[in-house]
Amino acid sequence: MLDPRFRGSDIKECMENLDQIFVQAKRTVMNLAESVLPQPLVLLVSMLISIGVIAAIGPVIMMYLTWLERKVVGRIQNRIGPNRVGKFGLLQPIADGIKMLTKEDIVPEGADHILHFLSPVLVVVPALLVLGLLPWGRNMAAVDLQVGLLLFFAITSTGTLSIFLGAWGSRNKFSLLGALRAVAQLISYEIPQVFSAVVVIMHTQTISIVEIVNAQPGFNWFVFTPWGFTGLVLFYIASVAECNRTPFDLPEAESEIVAGFHTEYSGMKFALFYMAEFLQVFSLSALAAALFLGGWQGPFLPSWIWFFLKTYGLIFIMLWFRGTFPRLRVDQLMGFAWKFLLPMSMINIVVVGIWTYASPIVAWVLGILIIAISFGVLAKLNTRYHIERNRKFILAE
Amino acid sequence: MTIPLSHYLAVSAALFSIGLFGALTRRSAIIVLIGIEIMMNAANLNLIAFWRYSDGTRATGQLFTFFGITIAAAEVAVGLAIVISVYRLFQSTNVNEISDMKK
Amino acid sequence: MIAAFYLISVVLIVSAVLAVSLRNLIYCTLCASVVFISSAALFFLLKADFIGVVQILIYVGAVATLLLFAVMLTKNLVSRQYYVGQKRKWSYGIFTASAVLWVLIGSIRSQTNLAELVTADHQLSVVSLGKEMLTAFLLPFEVASLLLTAAMIGGIVIALEEKKKSS
Numbered sequence: 001m002l003d004p005r006f007r008g009s010d011i012k013e014c015m016e017n018l019d020q021i022f023v024q025a026k027r028t029v030m031n032l033a034e035s036v037l038p039q040p041l042v043l044l045v046s047m048l049i050s051i052g053v054i055a056a057i058g059p060v061i062m063m064y065l066t067w068l069e070r071k072v073v074g075r076i077q078n079r080i081g082p083n084r085v086g087k088f089g090l091l092q093p094i095a096d097g098i099k100m101l102t103k104e105d106i107v108p109e110g111a112d113h114i115l116h117f118l119s120p121v122l123v124v125v126p127a128l129l130v131l132g133l134l135p136w137g138r139n140m141a142a143v144d145l146q147v148g149l150l151l152f153f154a155i156t157s158t159g160t161l162s163i164f165l166g167a168w169g170s171r172n173k174f175s176l177l178g179a180l181r182a183v184a185q186l187i188s189y190e191i192p193q194v195f196s197a198v199v200v201i202m203h204t205q206t207i208s209i210v211e212i213v214n215a216q217p218g219f220n221w222f223v224f225t226p227w228g229f230t231g232l233v234l235f236y237i238a239s240v241a242e243c244n245r246t247p248f249d250l251p252e253a254e255s256e257i258v259a260g261f262h263t264e265y266s267g268m269k270f271a272l273f274y275m276a277e278f279l280q281v282f283s284l285s286a287l288a289a290a291l292f293l294g295g296w297q298g299p300f301l302p303s304w305i306w307f308f309l310k311t312y313g314l315i316f317i318m319l320w321f322r323g324t325f326p327r328l329r330v331d332q333l334m335g336f337a338w339k340f341l342l343p344m345s346m347i348n349i350v351v352v353g354i355w356t357y358a359s360p361i362v363a364w365v366l367g368i369l370i371i372a373i374s375f376g377v378l379a380k381l382n383t384r385y386h387i388e389r390n391r392k393f394i395l396a397e
Numbered sequence: 398m399t400i401p402l403s404h405y406l407a408v409s410a411a412l413f414s415i416g417l418f419g420a421l422t423r424r425s426a427i428i429v430l431i432g433i434e435i436m437m438n439a440a441n442l443n444l445i446a447f448w449r450y451s452d453g454t455r456a457t458g459q460l461f462t463f464f465g466i467t468i469a470a471a472e473v474a475v476g477l478a479i480v481i482s483v484y485r486l487f488q489s490t491n492v493n494e495i496s497d498m499k500k
Numbered sequence: 501m502i503a504a505f506y507l508i509s510v511v512l513i514v515s516a517v518l519a520v521s522l523r524n525l526i527y528c529t530l531c532a533s534v535v536f537i538s539s540a541a542l543f544f545l546l547k548a549d550f551i552g553v554v555q556i557l558i559y560v561g562a563v564a565t566l567l568l569f570a571v572m573l574t575k576n577l578v579s580r581q582y583y584v585g586q587k588r589k590w591s592y593g594i595f596t597a598s599a600v601l602w603v604l605i606g607s608i609r610s611q612t613n614l615a616e617l618v619t620a621d622h623q624l625s626v627v628s629l630g631k632e633m634l635t636a637f638l639l640p641f642e643v644a645s646l647l648l649t650a651a652m653i654g655g656i657v658i659a660l661e662e663k664k665k666s667s
Contacts, residue, residue: 115526146626150553157561161533164568168526176572183565190561207626400505403614405542408509410604412516412535414597419520422593427525427570431532434563435516438539441555449546450617456624456632460640462551463633466558467644471651473563477570478658484574 019302023139050132050142058128062278063093068312069319076323103267111264112169119166120265120272126155126162127279133209134286137296137304141210148209149201152287153194156242159276160186163251163261166273170264178260181330182251185241188334189248192341193238199231199352200291209287213295221294226367227352232292234345239284240318241337243277247325250333285314340378347374405446412439424491426480430473437469505545512538525571533564550626 017024026049033045067082067089074081082089107116132142133152145151160183167179200222201207204215222228241248252260262273289295289310296303328336351370355363412435419432441462448458512535519531536559543552608614633641 112526115530118530145549147549147553150550150557154553154557154561157557160565161560161568164565165526165530168568168572183569187562187565205627399619400502401615402617403608403611404505404509405546406608406614407605408512408542410601410608411513412539413604414601415513415516415520417600418593418597421596422590423520425525427567427574428520428528431528431567432520434532434559435519435535438535438559441551442539442542445543445546445548445551448548449619456629459548459551459624459629460633460637462548463554464637464640464644466551466554467648470558470562471647473566474651474655475658477566478655480570481573481659 015300015302019138019304021302022137022304054131054142055128058131058279059275061282062275063097065278065282065315066096066274067093068315069322072316072319073323076320097271100268100271105267105269106264108170108172108264110171112171115165115169116264117269119162119169120269120276122162122165123159123276124272124279126159127276127283129155130283131279134283135210135213135290135295135307137302137307140296140304144208144210147207149197149207149212149291152209152283153190153197156280156284157186157190159280166265167261170261172264174257174259174263175261177257178251178253178263181257182244182261185244185248185251185333185337188337189238189241189341192234192337192345193242195342195345196231196234196238196348197291198345199227199348202349202352203227203356209290209295213290213297216294216297218297218299219294221292221297223292223294225355226364226371227348227355228292230344230348230351230371232288234341234348235291236288236314236317238337238341239288240321241333243280243284243318245277245281245318246322247328248333249327250330253327281315281318282311285318286311288314335382340382343378344374347371402446402450406443409439409442409446412436412442426483426491427477430476430480433476434469434473437465437472441465501545505542508538508541508545512542526568529564529567529571532567533560536560536564547623550629 026046029049030042030046033042037045070092071081071089082092085091085095107113130152133145133148133155135141163182163186164179167175167182170176200212203222204212206212206215216222223232244251250256250260252262257263262270265273286307289307293310293314294306295310296307298306298309301309347370351367354366354370358366416432416435416437416439419435420429421432423429423432444458444462444465448462451458515531515534515538519528519535522528522531536555540552540555540559543549543555
């Protein structure tokens with residue numbers, strides 16, 4: 001069963017087994033199913049296993065992301081975070097879940113009941129669907145589509161619609177303000193996000209996420225090239241905005257518009273919005289890891305451990321942002337997307353074009369030069385006012 | 398057993414008629430636009446169905462659909478901009494009320 | 501596969517009927533997006549993956565959102581004015597639409613050689629699609645990009661509020 005090269009060393013063999021443990025588990029179940037069930041049902045069982053695992057792993061990821069967020073932000077703010085329920089507060093998400101389930105479900109008097117109900121359901125569906133497209137490890141993508149990356153963006157773009165419907169159905173001005181901000185923000189940041197992913201498509205000449213990961217074996221991750229690094233930073237910033245997280249959390253800015261588009265939601269419906277947000281955080285971080293950080297590629301450790309390490313590393317940076325940055329203004333938000341991210345990602349496309357056709361040294365030098373110069377120029381152009389050099393900052397100025 | 402081509406064409410024809418019905422009878426300019434979009438969708442479905450049932454070595458059918466979708470997107474963008482500016486002028490999107498040349 | 505086709509077709513036609521006949525404009529838009537998604541599903545059934553994805557990306561991601569925006573900008577939120585009255589005679593529309601349907605179905609039925617056509621067992625890769633787009637279809641491609649630019653500028657110019665009037 002194993003590759004004969006690894007016969008000598010036990011550790012490698014063990015790692016190899018661990019690497020494929022989930023694939024083997026599924027194969028065992030499938031063999032069992034094949035011996036019992038007729039052929040058409042076997043296919044159904046195979047599908048159901050994948051769907052079941054994805055559907056089960058989504059809520060678990062969400063629950064422990066809430067725990068992680070509270071712990072990390074707590075540490076940043078010099079607190080301990082949840083520590084009462086279970087060891088290190090590990091059972092806190094379950095307690096929260098029970099609380100959410102037993103809460104009263106309030107529907108406002110004037111609300112459009114159908115839309116109000118439909119919106120949280122519709123917002124979770126795309127968030128769960130994209131999990132099926134991710135490469136969780138070697139041979140561990142639920143579906144390997146030829147157009148996987150494009151489908152990922154297509155599915156995430158439908159989330160806008162449900163946010164809008166929910167806010168409209170709530171019949172509340174804060175909801176509507178939040179939804180307007182959300183839609184404007186999501187549409188604006190989708191463009192630099194897709195543009196910064198285009199560089200990877202250009203380099204690998206494929207749109208399949210699995211193929212893109214396969215193109216970065218060992219340590220040949222795209223982040224170690226000038227365009228890859230720029231692409232990762234741009235993609236990551238755009239992803240933070242796509243998830244409506246600090247510093248781009250204007251759609252749900254607590255201090256301005258109560259809670260934005262989910263103001264009128266309570267109980268389990270609110271939890272569904274929350275779940276969609278956290279699943280999006282996870283899937284976009286995982287996609288960033290797959291596109292630029294080599295996905296599950298890495299030495300020694302099993303592939304799925306690498307995948308989770310990279311993904312949670314990126315998620316940690318997102319939480320760090322939340323603990324560090326203040327919120328942007330609306331004009332700053334839009335200006336940042338249209339005047340900085342978009343031109344920068346276009347320049348990045350030019351750089352990857354040069355990379356494809358020039359010799360390595362020329363490509364490196366030219367790439368770094370072009371990116372550095374354009375970054376400097378764009379930063380200069382985007383600075384509205386000049387900060388005085390010798391200004392003395394006086395308290396309460 | 399596979400689905401015959403005529404079934405796809407029948408679905409597409411039904412979709413086209415529904416879109417036509419919407420575009421003809423409804424008074425709201427937005428629904429008229431939705432009707433036109435549904436008609437374009439029917440045409441795209443036709444193109445893809447014929448592509449699938451051809452020898453399929455060339456991508457002509459798919460690319461025609463691609464351009465069709467592009468044109469539909471452009472049409473919606475301009476159409477809705479017109480709807481909004483008309484609404485600003487007449488305080489209504491009812492296509493029957495918008496009959497004055499100047500206001 | 502066959503069951504999937506008929507199921508999707510039924511969803512497609514029912515939601516299309518609802519999209520053009522409901523009174524509440526928001527529900528109309530919602531049903532329209534169901535139409536778009538289910539026709540994307542038919543594209544997937546026909547093995548046109550790329551077009552199906554483009555359909556979702558553009559129709560559901562952009563067009564449906566734009567439609568919702570337009571509904572919201574043109575109707576008053578508080579007074580429930582987004583209901584459109586039903587005082588109109590629908591008989592002319594139904595007559596015209598069913599006449600068109602009759603002609604279309606008749607022409608499909610008259611083509612007896614349609615039944616002989618079978619699906620070839622081929623899968624067009626995205627790479628060859630892109631190559632074709634930039635070689636044989638280069639001119640339409642460029643014209644389409646020009647059209648999109650023109651539509652974008654046109655849309656902004658038309659919807660732009662005239663500042664002189666307001667001041």
